[in-house]
Amino acid sequence: MFGDACLMHCKVMGRSITGLLHLVNQTPIDWFSKKQGTVETATYGSEFVAHRTGTEQIMDIRLTLRYMGVPIDGPSWLFGDNCLVITSSTIPSSMLSKQHNALAYHRVHEAVAGKIIKFCFIARTDNIVNVMTKFLPYPVFWPFVEPVLFWKGDTDSGEKASKQT
DSSP: OEEEETTOOOOOTOOOOOEEEEEEEEEEEEEEEEOEEEEEEEESHHHHHHHHHHHHHHHHHHHHHHHHHHHSOOOOOEESSHHHHHHHHHHOOOOOOOGGGGGHHHHHHHHHHSSSSSEEOOOOOOTTTHHHHHHOHHHHHHHHHHHHHHHOOOOOHHHHHHOOO
């Protein structure tokens, strides 16, 4: 899953926006873009709210896949572009100094400690969820969307199979 938040996206209400994209075997299966229910004063808080929502959605998708008989091997990958959020949720001895973010922090931290998710850093310029959280011009928008819409895959194997028959 790729996740991101944009602080104070709504200029009227002052609320941030959450953007999440879930993939299974490089195929997008679910996306989520919604204004957050709380007003955050820092990017740290809005990113934790976004990743808490993403963590809960990952757990739901994993359970649904298990119900369908799909074997789940290892943790799910969660990619974010805020180093401080990733560091504070992946280091077991980290302490939270912002009490109002406690619930979101503990939910993400618990999933990382339980090896349900593996929280990793991705550069802000490579995070595909930027298309859901930020206003981007076409030249910036298209390189994010094109690989998802037009995934090339391995085309050689199909040509070899058709020549053999």
